[in-house]
Amino acid sequence: MKGPNWQVKLAINSVGLFVTSIVTIIFAVTKFSDGAWVVLVVIPAIILFSLAIYKHYQNVANELRIDLSSFKPETNKVVTIVLVSGTHRVVHHTLSFAKSMSEDLIAVYVGFDDESIEKMEEKWEEWGTPCRLVVLKSQYRSVLEPLSRFIKLVEAKEPSNHIQIVIPQFIPKKWWHNLLHNQTALLLRFWLIRQKEVVITTVPYHLRK
Incomplete structure (x- = not known):
């Protein structure tokens, strides 16, 4: 549910995102040779690694989940x-x-x-x-x-x-x-x-x- 003045808040957040992106790009270009490339490589790598871990946990949870009405312990020799x-x-x-x-x-x-x-x-x-x-x-x-x-x-x-x-x-x-x-x-x-x-x-x- 959207709160009051949500359009104003969205506009402010959008402007903040735009300004932050511009500053990041400028910083990366001007300081690239001074080591800024490390940030550009490490941060995406961390994000991708985190997403991979999240996907792994989701896959494990889906594979271990059972239907309690049909899955019953069985006796085997x-x-x-x-x-x-x-x-x-x-x-x-x-x-x-x-x-x-x-x-x-x-x-x-x-x-x-x-x-x-x-x-x-x-x-x-x-x-x-x-x-x-x-x-x-x-x-x-x-x-x-x-x-x-x-x-x-x-x-x-x-x-x-x-x-x-x-x-x-x-x-x-x-x-x-x-x-x-x-x-x-x-x-x-x-x-x-x-x-x-x-x-x-x-x-x-x-x-x-």
Whole structure:
């Protein structure tokens, strides 16, 4: 709704805008070589960047918005894969947590040679086979490549299911000890988070020393 004397206010604002624009142009022309070009570049760049951020927030809000009358939470089967590096306290702690959520677990061990794979299988059997163990061999000492192939096989076998990857991680008592450990876990999370139907769960084990 327009207020009283809106024509006068509009005229004053228009004159002010015109005068300000003229002064800006004169300043830019006369002081261009003295650094005024920076203002002419920076201010439009800030405006464009701000508009891009605003558009991003609007797009995210539109994509996340749901119709409460038709969108309801659904129950899906979850295939739980626990990454194990051996038979120790951290793996025991992680398996105990995973078994509390589901009895249908798949433990995955990536070995780099036949000797380490055979040793793992023997220890797993000695441990009483806590759950099904899948052993993957990596020729190039890479965990990502064989794990990626295995996830694709699981997705192809049961495409409607979600896959939960449970990653053990021990937390050192001193912060700088993190630089010496958990690099593989960080790499796995960074890579797995890009997979649409994969849920990543990290189970921390806090070291006492």
